[in-house]
Amino acid sequence: MERIGILGVAHLHVDAYIRNLREAGAQVVGVYDRDAARGAAWARKYEVAYYSDADELLAQGVNGVLVCAETLYHRELVEKAAGAGAAVLCEKPLGVDMEDSRAIVRSCREAGVPLMTAFPLRFDKSLSQVRDLVISGQLGQARAFSGTNQSVMPMRERSWFADGALAGGGAMMDHIVHLADAYSWIMGTPPEEVYAVSNRIVHSASVTVETSGLVMLTYPGGVFASIDCSWNRPLNYPTWGGMTLSVVGDGGTADADLFSQRLTQFGGDQNFGWIQWGLDTNQLMIDDFLASIRDSRKPAVSGRDGLIATAVAIAALESASTGVPVRLSPDLFT
Numbered sequence: 001m002e003r004i005g006i007l008g009v010a011h012l013h014v015d016a017y018i019r020n021l022r023e024a025g026a027q028v029v030g031v032y033d034r035d036a037a038r039g040a041a042w043a044r045k046y047e048v049a050y051y052s053d054a055d056e057l058l059a060q061g062v063n064g065v066l067v068c069a070e071t072l073y074h075r076e077l078v079e080k081a082a083g084a085g086a087a088v089l090c091e092k093p094l095g096v097d098m099e100d101s102r103a104i105v106r107s108c109r110e111a112g113v114p115l116m117t118a119f120p121l122r123f124d125k126s127l128s129q130v131r132d133l134v135i136s137g138q139l140g141q142a143r144a145f146s147g148t149n150q151s152v153m154p155m156r157e158r159s160w161f162a163d164g165a166l167a168g169g170g171a172m173m174d175h176i177v178h179l180a181d182a183y184s185w186i187m188g189t190p191p192e193e194v195y196a197v198s199n200r201i202v203h204s205a206s207v208t209v210e211t212s213g214l215v216m217l218t219y220p221g222g223v224f225a226s227i228d229c230s231w232n233r234p235l236n237y238p239t240w241g242g243m244t245l246s247v248v249g250d251g252g253t254a255d256a257d258l259f260s261q262r263l264t265q266f267g268g269d270q271n272f273g274w275i276q277w278g279l280d281t282n283q284l285m286i287d288d289f290l291a292s293i294r295d296s297r298k299p300a301v302s303g304r305d306g307l308i309a310t311a312v313a314i315a316a317l318e319s320a321s322t323g324v325p326v327r328l329s330p331d332l333f334t
Contacts (some may be wrong), residue, residue: 002290005062006031007054007077007197008069009042011201012158012240013118013282017066018046020286021300026064032057034073052156058238060085064293067091070166071173082111089116089289092177093310094303096168098332101310105303114292116299117306120182121243123284126256130247131186133254140251144235145183145225149175152242153203153231161209162231169317172198175229178243181305183217183225186247188333190308190333191225195325196316202232211278215316239276308333 004026006014010033021028043050051057053297054077058065064087067077074095081088087110094117095101108115121127134142154161154174161167161174184190196215198210203246212230220226242259261276285301292299311333315326 001058002293003062004028004290005029005060005065005081005086006048007041007057007065007067008073008080009033010035010070010158010160011068012154012180013091014042014066016266016282017196017286019070019216020239020280020283021066022091023283023298024044024287024290026286026290029060034069042071053307055084059245062086064089064289070077070160071164071168072166073086073094075103078104079107079117082113082115083109085111085113087114087289087293088241088303089118089286089299090303090306091118092306093168094306095310096165098311098314100227101314102332103306105307108303114289114297114299115303115306116292117181117301117303117309118285118288118325119305119309120179120285121182121258122174122177122185122301123279123281123288124258125246125279127182128257130245130254133248134186134247135188138252139247139249139254140186142223142249144188144223145245146228147179147226147245148228149179149241149242150230150233150244151175152233152235152237152241153206155206161330162209164209167209169313170207171201171211171229171285172196172213172215172230172316174231175241176213176215176227176316177229177239177306178306179225179229179245179308180217181301181309182245183219184307184308189217189220190330191219191328192328193218193327194312194315194319196319198320200316202230204283209266210317210320212223213276213320213323215312217312289329304333
């Protein structure tokens with residue numbers, strides 16, 4: 001049985017992950033959070049031990065950790081876990097800048113421990129089918145991709161997402177990475193150039209980070225891909241987020257809506273809402289992480305995958321600030 005520690009409960013997905021870990025039969029040894037009140041309350045809710053010191057939790061013999069702290073603290077916690085010989089599943093984006101993000105990958109590589117980036121949508125069957133269509137050539141030569149990743153303002157979930165110091169940015173840092181990872185996974189290579197524009201028209205009185213962005217990525221051979229990312233959905237929208245993706249090839253097109261498995265409810269305990277059904281991609285991701293520990297193998301989504309996606313988001317912020325495209329050197333990903 002895998003013994004898992006949770007380092008940080010800032011990220012909203014941690015509430016699902018603990019259920020996923022238990023469903024998979026893992027033992028959740030304990031939880032640490034730098035905010036003692038928040039961490040202790042979370043521990044009581046989910047009936048796990050709370051540790052006020054991350055090193056103390058790691059000393060309990062954990063062989064894997066989930067890092068779900070604010071992005072600013074990822075590097076510190078990953079380096080501690082790697083030093084203790086624990087496999088790491090780290091929330092996205094890896095770090096607030098490239099220095100931290102590269103250090104995260106390097107620390108796990110040097111310690112010889114698996115590093116997985118939390119991209120659960122990699123396990124969505126519709127995304128896998130789009131990739132298969134492209135790789136098999138059924139759509140002809142892929143020429144262009146377009147995608148959306150939009151949500152409500154995160155203030156109703158975890159407000160730190162809108163704190164540039166803690167998160168590294170706003171909507172662009174939050175929502176570019178999933179599509180950036182999907183595109184690079186399908187293409188089999190990172191993009192060569194990133195160009196982006198952003199604004200803060202919506203929620204301008206509430207936050208100081210960008211709330212919308214439009215990003216254009218260029219891949220080898222001239223293939224381009226767009227990402228429409230925002231926090232512009234109404235605050236009472238029935239779900240926090242969503243992701244769509246389209247690909248155009250010489251011989252056809254394919255479209256995917258990764259959050260379309262839902263029921264629409266009126267009345268009952270809520271006036272209007274969506275009830276999700278179907279695949280639990282979080283569970284599939286957690287299952288793969290635990291299997292990588294058991295089988296001493298690389299997880300399906302690597303730290304390098306996370307580094308590429310994070311680099312795209314950071315480059316997009318730079319491009320939006322300067323108004324010019326940003327070239328991505330292959331050296332960034334080594």
